[in-house]
Amino acid sequence: MSIAEPVASIERAPPSKEKPGPLEYLRRWPLQAIVGATLIFLYAPLITLMAFSFNTSRRNIVWEGFTFDWYGRAMSDDSLVQAFINSLTIALICTVVSVVLGAMSAVLLWRFRFPGKTALEGSLALPIVVPEICMGVAMLVFFARIFPWPAGMPWPLNLGAITIAHISFSFPFVTTVVRARLASFNRELEEAAKDLGADEWRTFWDVLVPHMTPGLVSGALLAFTLSLDDFVITFFTAGPDTITFPVKVYSMLRFSVTPEVNAASTILIVVTILFTAIGLQLQSQSEKQKPNP
Amino acid sequence: MEQSWRQAKAVFASMGVPPVFWLVFFFLVPLAVVWAYSFGTNAGPTTIDLTGTFANYSRSLQPLYFQIFIKSAIVAGITTLLCLIVGFPVALAIAFAGPKTKTWLLLLIMLPFWTNLLIRTYALIAVLREQGYVNFTVEWFWNNASGLMTAVGLQPLGDFHPMTLLYNNAAVVIGLVYVHLPFMVLPLYSALDRMDRSLMEASLDLGAGHLRTIWSVVVPLAAPGIASGVLITFIPALGAYLTPDLLGGTDSQMIANVIERQFKRANDWPFGAALSFLLMYLTFIAIAIQAVVQRRGEKVGAA
Numbered sequence: 120m121s122i123a124e125p126v127a128s129i130e131r132a133p134p135s136k137e138k139p140g141p142l143e144y145l146r147r148w149p150l151q152a153i154v155g156a157t158l159i160f161l162y163a164p165l166i167t168l169m170a171f172s173f174n175t176s177r178r179n180i181v182w183e184g185f186t187f188d189w190y191g192r193a194m195s196d197d198s199l200v201q202a203f204i205n206s207l208t209i210a211l212i213c214t215v216v217s218v219v220l221g222a223m224s225a226v227l228l229w230r231f232r233f234p235g236k237t238a239l240e241g242s243l244a245l246p247i248v249v250p251e252i253c254m255g256v257a258m259l260v261f262f263a264r265i266f267p268w269p270a271g272m273p274w275p276l277n278l279g280a281i282t283i284a285h286i287s288f289s290f291p292f293v294t295t296v297v298r299a300r301l302a303s304f305n306r307e308l309e310e311a312a313k314d315l316g317a318d319e320w321r322t323f324w325d326v327l328v329p330h331m332t333p334g335l336v337s338g339a340l341l342a343f344t345l346s347l348d349d350f351v352i353t354f355f356t357a358g359p360d361t362i363t364f365p366v367k368v369y370s371m372l373r374f375s376v377t378p379e380v381n382a383a384s385t386i387l388i389v390v391t392i393l394f395t396a397i398g399l400q401l402q403s404q405s406e407k408q409k410p411n412p
Numbered sequence: 413m414e415q416s417w418r419q420a421k422a423v424f425a426s427m428g429v430p431p432v433f434w435l436v437f438f439f440l441v442p443l444a445v446v447w448a449y450s451f452g453t454n455a456g457p458t459t460i461d462l463t464g465t466f467a468n469y470s471r472s473l474q475p476l477y478f479q480i481f482i483k484s485a486i487v488a489g490i491t492t493l494l495c496l497i498v499g500f501p502v503a504l505a506i507a508f509a510g511p512k513t514k515t516w517l518l519l520l521i522m523l524p525f526w527t528n529l530l531i532r533t534y535a536l537i538a539v540l541r542e543q544g545y546v547n548f549t550v551e552w553f554w555n556n557a558s559g560l561m562t563a564v565g566l567q568p569l570g571d572f573h574p575m576t577l578l579y580n581n582a583a584v585v586i587g588l589v590y591v592h593l594p595f596m597v598l599p600l601y602s603a604l605d606r607m608d609r610s611l612m613e614a615s616l617d618l619g620a621g622h623l624r625t626i627w628s629v630v631v632p633l634a635a636p637g638i639a640s641g642v643l644i645t646f647i648p649a650l651g652a653y654l655t656p657d658l659l660g661g662t663d664s665q666m667i668a669n670v671i672e673r674q675f676k677r678a679n680d681w682p683f684g685a686a687l688s689f690l691l692m693y694l695t696f697i698a699i700a701i702q703a704v705v706q707r708r709g710e711k712v713g714a715a
Contacts, residue, residue, distance in 0.1 A: 143528070164590075233417040242439075250647070250694075256684060257446045319423055350654055368534070
């Protein structure tokens with residue numbers, strides 16, 4: 120006679136409606152109140168901002184009626200549209216370059232032993248921890264004195280200085296994310312591919328890159344958001360003709376709070392949420408496709 | 413096992429050169445130039461002599477600027493404390509929620525984090541200004557209370573004067589908490605989520621109340637998470653530029669605002685460079701303290 124696994128019978132009792140279990144903190148009212156208040160604190164300002172972009176009143180205070188006028192006005196403001204396009208262009212270039220540089224440095228640190236590795240790891244952590252303002256002034260000084268970006272370049276090229284600054288603070292984040300992903304890679308797979316005759320290049324693309332993909336996607340998402348979000352560092356590298364959306368909104372705010380700003384902000388919020396949702400979707404797909412042992 | 417770089421020099425070089433070049437040329441060189449400038453003196457409107465002087469640093473320690481450093485640290489400290497007080501119960505509730513609720517709550521906490529910082533600050537201005545919703549709500553209660561008092565035959569409360577919620581130090585703290593709360597909640601959540609729950613159950617079974625269990629079981633176990641949450645909130649709050657600039661009054665400047673002024677309006681780059689390096693050293697000190705706390709916490713956890 121065996122003692123038939125008694126553990127299995129001690130199933131956790133289904134949570135009763137009346138009394139929360141000892142550790143079900145979310146079902147206790149003080150915590151519910153705190154969580155609720157926090158969410159209101161986080162969302163009420165943003166929701167009001169978005170709601171009032173549809174308000175007919177210019178004064179932004181009382182609700183008078185529904186309109187799309189402010190969106191029309193925001194779209195016909197050439198400098199605002201240009202700033203918006205600039206921001207998206209910079210974010211896209213920054214994402215591509217950051218993912219490439221981040222992936223390379225992650226593979227380098229993961230695969231090799233070499234003198235100066237600790238120094239490299241430390242320097243890669245620097246852009247993540249250095250205060251934004253310090254990095255902003257460093258970029259200002261660099262592009263003013265050491266490496267002046269040629270003035271009067273045609274459109275996407277005139278954004279070079281801002282884009283370079285954005286890549287500098289984004290790609291170490293990608294490195295961190297991709298390196299964490301590589302930690303779960305089984306090095307024997309790489310050796311197997313080489314034993315079966317694949318060269319370095321082939322092994323890299325067919326074995327290592329597919330494994331890195333979820334890391335690359337979340338790194339790309341991070342780089343895109345960081346670039347689109349940045350105000351301080353851009354503020355120090357932007358010239359009069361190279362204005363990004365946050366810098367433009369900042370100068371509009373200095374004058375007055377108008378519903379156009381609300382409309383433009385709403386568009387940016389929606390764009391960010393859209394990209395994030397797509398990114399998260401891609402990420403969960405690539406994780407499903409490649410179940411990792 | 414990691415490979416020695418000598419075994420595949422071509423791969424090593426092709427993987428290593430682009431990122432290392434970028435990091436050195438577009439990050440370390442700019443920082444090094446600022447560092448060199450911090451030992452320089454203004455020789456003309458656009459020329460700086462690298463004289464190796466410490467004058468910029470000694471000027472930073474004058475009471476006027478030293479006070480701003482102290483004040484920034486205090487503001488960042490209060491922000492971190494408030495984030496911890498609000499964030500801990502939120503993280504606790506999320507960590508112990510059902511799997512579906514947990515995903516949604518985490519998403520809700522992270523969503524504002526993906527929204528532009530400037531837009532969030534602007535949204536806060538619209539809510540807090542004198543003709544904003546906080547004042548409207550208070551006014552509504554005030555008028556109703558006033559009406560009620562007249563109805564029961566008391567003196568009415570008098571006219572409502574909107575509260576000044578913006579352009580002062582309190583507004584800066586509110587703004588910083590608003591912006592940095594997700595930074596605190598996420599590391600706290602991941603620490604609480606990994607915790608061994610049977611220890612809490614044991615504590616509750618042995619008769620300790622919930623508050624006592626949280627204080628003497630959960631907090632010590634989650635100490636590394638609390639330490640990293642504190643650091644990840646304190647560092648950006650210390651160097652905040654936008655929030656004090658937009659929400660603060662004339663007396664709520666923080667270090668970042670002073671640095672910005674040296675590089676733009678005041679055009680005193682060497683002094684600005686010295687201030688930014690002092691801010692950077694403060695950041696590194698905070699990181700070092702956190703590393704020590706973390707190591708001690710791990711030792712206690714292992715014992």
